[in-house]
Amino acid sequence: MSDEQDEITVINAPVYLKYNFTAGKAPARYLTQLKKGVLTGQRCPKCSAVYVPPRGSCASCGVATEEEVELSDKATVESFTIVSIPIPGNPIEPPFVVANLVLDGSNISLIHLLSECVNEDVHIGQRVQGVWNPESEWDYSMNNIRYFKPIDEPDVPVEKIGTLPVTGLEG
Amino acid sequence: MKDIAIVAYQQSDSVSDAGAVNEVELIMPVLARTFEQAGLNSAQDVDFVCSGSCDYLQGAAFAFVSGVDALGAVPPIKESHVEMDAAWALYESMLKIRMGHADSALIYGFGKSSPGDLPTVLSQQLDPYYLAPLWVDSISLAALQARLMLDKGLITERDMAEVVSRSRRNAMNNPHAQLSGDISVEDVLAEETFLSPLRKADCSPISDGASAMIIATVDQAKAWGLPYVVISGIDHCIETHNLGMRDLTDSVSTRMAANHAGMNAGKVDVAELYAPFSHQELILTRALGLDKETQVNPSGGVLAGNLMMASGLSRIGEVFNRIVKGEAQRGIAHATSGPCLQHNLVTVLEKGENA
Numbered sequence: 001m002s003d004e005q006d007e008i009t010v011i012n013a014p015v016y017l018k019y020n021f022t023a024g025k026a027p028a029r030y031l032t033q034l035k036k037g038v039l040t041g042q043r044c045p046k047c048s049a050v051y052v053p054p055r056g057s058c059a060s061c062g063v064a065t066e067e068e069v070e071l072s073d074k075a076t077v078e079s080f081t082i083v084s085i086p087i088p089g090n091p092i093e094p095p096f097v098v099a100n101l102v103l104d105g106s107n108i109s110l111i112h113l114l115s116e117c118v119n120e121d122v123h124i125g126q127r128v129q130g131v132w133n134p135e136s137e138w139d140y141s142m143n144n145i146r147y148f149k150p151i152d153e154p155d156v157p158v159e160k161i162g163t164l165p166v167t168g169l170e171g
Numbered sequence: 172m173k174d175i176a177i178v179a180y181q182q183s184d185s186v187s188d189a190g191a192v193n194e195v196e197l198i199m200p201v202l203a204r205t206f207e208q209a210g211l212n213s214a215q216d217v218d219f220v221c222s223g224s225c226d227y228l229q230g231a232a233f234a235f236v237s238g239v240d241a242l243g244a245v246p247p248i249k250e251s252h253v254e255m256d257a258a259w260a261l262y263e264s265m266l267k268i269r270m271g272h273a274d275s276a277l278i279y280g281f282g283k284s285s286p287g288d289l290p291t292v293l294s295q296q297l298d299p300y301y302l303a304p305l306w307v308d309s310i311s312l313a314a315l316q317a318r319l320m321l322d323k324g325l326i327t328e329r330d331m332a333e334v335v336s337r338s339r340r341n342a343m344n345n346p347h348a349q350l351s352g353d354i355s356v357e358d359v360l361a362e363e364t365f366l367s368p369l370r371k372a373d374c375s376p377i378s379d380g381a382s383a384m385i386i387a388t389v390d391q392a393k394a395w396g397l398p399y400v401v402i403s404g405i406d407h408c409i410e411t412h413n414l415g416m417r418d419l420t421d422s423v424s425t426r427m428a429a430n431h432a433g434m435n436a437g438k439v440d441v442a443e444l445y446a447p448f449s450h451q452e453l454i455l456t457r458a459l460g461l462d463k464e465t466q467v468n469p470s471g472g473v474l475a476g477n478l479m480m481a482s483g484l485s486r487i488g489e490v491f492n493r494i495v496k497g498e499a500q501r502g503i504a505h506a507t508s509g510p511c512l513q514h515n516l517v518t519v520l521e522k523g524e525n526a
């Protein structure tokens with residue numbers, strides 16, 4: 001061994017902290033319904049906007065949301081991206097489509113996968129519906145819906161995206 | 172320069188486990204009560220909003236952003252955040268007002284400490300380079316400090332127990348306290364040590380909760396017709412992260428901050444000191460030169476409930492409450508951050524008109 005030591009410029013100090021995470025009262029209600037295969041949102045008592053997944057408040061008005069409303073698993077594409085680069089730890093092989101989807105009956109988009117589609121044909125206003133896993137696999141998770149796929153319904157005009165009732169465009 | 176005053180202050184109960192609620196659900200009821208106290212509707216009615224919280228408590232990056240969901244930020248509001256106790260959010264808000272960019276501000280702090288192992292979380296939060304790799308938790312560091320005090324003969328375990336006993340008794344009049352009761356010095360001394368020389372009673376409890384405050388220029392407070400308490404001085408000073416280079420038996424930075432804030436310009440009727448450990452209240456009382464003229468921690472202080480990232484703001488709020496109730500004319504509030512009282516903020520509060 002040499003007497004001379006190299007200057008230490010780097011040390012590894014890995015950090016692991018364990019948490020008992022709680023989603024919150026409003027998200028817990030949402031997840032409980034989701035386990036039963038039901039999509040729900042919460043309506044703002046002030047501006048009537050329906051949030052999904054609900055966080056317990058209307059971010060616009062700053063008031064608590066209480067009223068629970070059942071939503072459709074049909075949705076409209078608000079925006080989307082085609083992912084071409086693999087993401088470390090993500091088992092899905094590119095290219096795949098990730099989209100902001102507004103469920104019928106809600107006013108804010110959630111993010112999910114689009115599949116069983118021609119990626120190049122995906123477009124804003126397109127109508128899609130959730131493809132659910134078998135009931136035996138349902139958990140407190142949005143993964144109960146494997147992905148959304150296009151359905152044969154007319155496109156929603158851009159200005160109407162985010163305003164559809166739970167009964168959809170025709171309703 | 173515009174004088175600035177506090178017009179409203181509210182805090183949640185200090186609880187050991189808030190259960191299922193998320194941070195937004197923790198904050199919203201406190202904000203609602205604060206707006207009500209000030210006769211305002213929402214964050215739209217103040218010029219600036221600043222919050223204090225710590226993402227390490229939640230274990231999620233940018234977790235503080237979701238706190239904004241409690242505000243009602245449409246149309247857009249002017250909003251900022253400190254990754255610190257909300258006492259420093261108050262400091263930022265005062266700068267904003269002093270610069271003429273706002274006449275009023277909402278300040279709130281929140282912390283849900285129960286999901287993680289708080290003493291370890293704190294060891295990783297503030298200093299990722301020097302002490303964090305050693306994983307020295309906040310209680311162990313405080314225990315070393317208490318040991319120094321005892322070995323030098325500066326305090327006795329009985330002195331520490333007296334702080335605990337007084338805290339628990341004072342907390343019996345604090346509806347938000349987590350720990351309160353008629354506990355004698357002997358009761359405390361009979362408890363076995365937890366991290367020697369500290370007993371569990373010497374350490375503030377793990378708490379969940381939030382607090383909020385509204386400040387405004389004195390002109391604005393008068394226009395609102397609200398009783399107000401003037402913030403006549405505020406300053407903060409920090410000591411080195413290197414514990415070996417600090418005198419842990421004194422709090423030089425607290426004394427400096429108090430001098431800069433003008434504490435000694437008048438009588439101090441009441442002092443709320445953020446001392447997470449009993450011996451630290453003794454260090455702070457001595458560093459500030461407080462005598463029997465000053466009532467220390469009439470709320471019970473943080474030994475009765477320690478809302479991380481809100482307790483510093485709550486100290487200021489407690490002094491505000493005393494002055495508004497007419498129990499004091501002038502007081503000081505202290506907030507701290509970092510191991511062994513590293514970073515300290517002192518606020519001087521004085522009775523305004525109508526208060």
Ligand SMILES: [Zn+2]
Nearest residue numbers: 044047058061
């Ligand atoms: Zn709303």
